Amino acid sequence: FITTAAQAQQSAKAVIGAVRIGSNECWTGPFSEGVQAASAIASVGNRYEPDNEHAKLAAAVAQVEGVTPECILAWPGSSDPLNRAVITFCSPQKGLVTANPTYEQSWRTAAWLSVKPTRVPLTPDYRHDVKAMLAADPNAGLYYICSPNNPTGTLTPIADIEWLLANKPKDSVVLVDEAYIHFAGAQSAAKLACSRNDVIVMRTFSKLFGMAGMRLGLTIAHPDLYKKMMRYDGGQVTNMLPMTAVACGTAVLPLADKIVARRNEMIAVREETLAHLKKRGLKYIPSQANMFMVDWGAGKDPKAMQAAFVAEGVQIGRSWDAYPTMNRVTVGSAEDMAKFRAALDKVIKA
Ligand code: PLP
Incomplete structure (x- = not known):
């Protein structure tokens, strides 16, 4: 990675080489x-x-x-x-x-x-x-x-x-x-x-x-x-x-079928990931978009969680003052989210 974990948690800068699920971008380019x-x-x-x-x-x-x-x-x-x-x-x-x-x-x-x-x-x-x-x-x-x-x-x-x-x-x-x-x-x-x-x-x-x-x-x-x-x-x-x-x-813009297919692809990956969080006993906010808030629970610092994920090669999103124990995670590709789930299993055990 070109930045350290500490730098990545301080800014929205992309961690090149990591799985990028921090900025609510799409996992793929234009049609x-x-x-x-x-x-x-x-x-x-x-x-x-x-x-x-x-x-x-x-x-x-x-x-x-x-x-x-x-x-x-x-x-x-x-x-x-x-x-x-x-x-x-x-x-x-x-x-x-x-x-x-x-x-x-x-x-x-x-x-x-x-x-x-x-x-x-x-x-x-x-x-x-x-x-x-x-x-x-x-x-x-x-x-x-x-x-x-x-x-x-x-x-x-x-x-x-x-x-x-x-x-x-x-x-x-x-x-x-x-x-x-x-x-x-x-x-x-x-x-x-x-x-x-x-x-x-x-x-x-x-x-x-x-x-x-x-x-x-x-x-x-x-x-x-x-x-x-x-x-x-x-x-x-x-x-x-x-x-x-x-x-x-x-x-x-007029490609209605492709838009629906991309949406459905995202929904399937999002729901699979949320089911994994549930299995691990983690709370989250049910979402209708390509992001979700995961709640690590009392006493957890979202900046430290971001850094722990970066150490596993996954750049998750930041937190909001209103929800101080949560991070936002963008729904990436199926492969991105498999890596997220593997990283999560390591991070919550540590
Ligand atoms: N509005 C919302 C809710 C967003 O999340 C963003 C970017 O993340 C924007 C607006 C601005 O995006 P852009 O300038 O790329 O259209």
């Missing part, structure tokens, strides 16, 4: 149709946009999601629009409300704006507690819902999101982060986002589509919200995007 489309377009990479690639991507998304192309914007991943939403809709007067634990990137952007995020515990069955989220800050600028949630992999039903929309103030915006939705096969909030002017749905190709390093994400929202989000750069995201990623994304 072959996407790779072919990306390599074909590389030869005309002298053009900013060789042949209306943005419009082709928007048309593909519109077709698959049943929304209009005007609601769709492409990004280099979903981190940038997430930051932009916080910057646009939050201020020291207009707060940010999220679950706890959840994907914390919005907290860091909020801190930069001097906005104190309100963090609301998940319900006992690990949904976003939308009623408590609204009660905690009834006049927030942004309510962030991550479904399936990172790190728990649990879904928040559309009915809960609809409740929040029906009860929040008119000018508050709800951001639904659906980074892992293809792994869950669950109902999306995309149609809600396109039919109202106070919901943004965020998608990424970094997860099921296996394109984390290629960088492609999407937002689905009313054009009025985009006008607000794009104020400081004249509305130009166009030239941010590598055409290889756009062409790849356009080619893979």
Whole structure:
């Protein structure tokens, strides 16, 4: 390994040579149709946009999601629009409300704006507690819902999101982060986002589509919200995007059968691994996505557990303050997870 165990536990840096099940990446790359489309377009990479690639991507998304192309914007991943939403809709007067634990990137952007995020515990069955989220800050600028949630992999039903929309103030915006939705096969909030002017749905190709390093994400929202989000750069995201990623994304998005097959492959491996945890007497949070939280029990330090796994050649994920005895583990390939189970058996005996 190029890093020591101590270095690996301190950062999200990949431990090269280890089984990489720490960052919620896909265990495999883009579908072959996407790779072919990306390599074909590389030869005309002298053009900013060789042949209306943005419009082709928007048309593909519109077709698959049943929304209009005007609601769709492409990004280099979903981190940038997430930051932009916080910057646009939050201020020291207009707060940010999220679950706890959840994907914390919005907290860091909020801190930069001097906005104190309100963090609301998940319900006992690990949904976003939308009623408590609204009660905690009834006049927030942004309510962030991550479904399936990172790190728990649990879904928040559309009915809960609809409740929040029906009860929040008119000018508050709800951001639904659906980074892992293809792994869950669950109902999306995309149609809600396109039919109202106070919901943004965020998608990424970094997860099921296996394109984390290629960088492609999407937002689905009313054009009025985009006008607000794009104020400081004249509305130009166009030239941010590598055409290889756009062409790849356009080619893979409609491959419904392959998407289902990849999801089912992940579910089989995830359930086999969770059954193993159960056999070993370990608790975990049941998940609908390509990750799960494993609970080592009282007195166990997740950083020490990460280091113990790295010593066995397996890089598992980090912990969250809300669940101080758990680590997040990404579901890798069948082979990756066999190595995880073998490492686990050694680590818990040590
Ligand atoms: N949202 C969630 C919930 C994530 O877990 C991640 C990455 O792990 C992102 C957004 C950002 O991913 P990307 O910028 O690769 O689209």
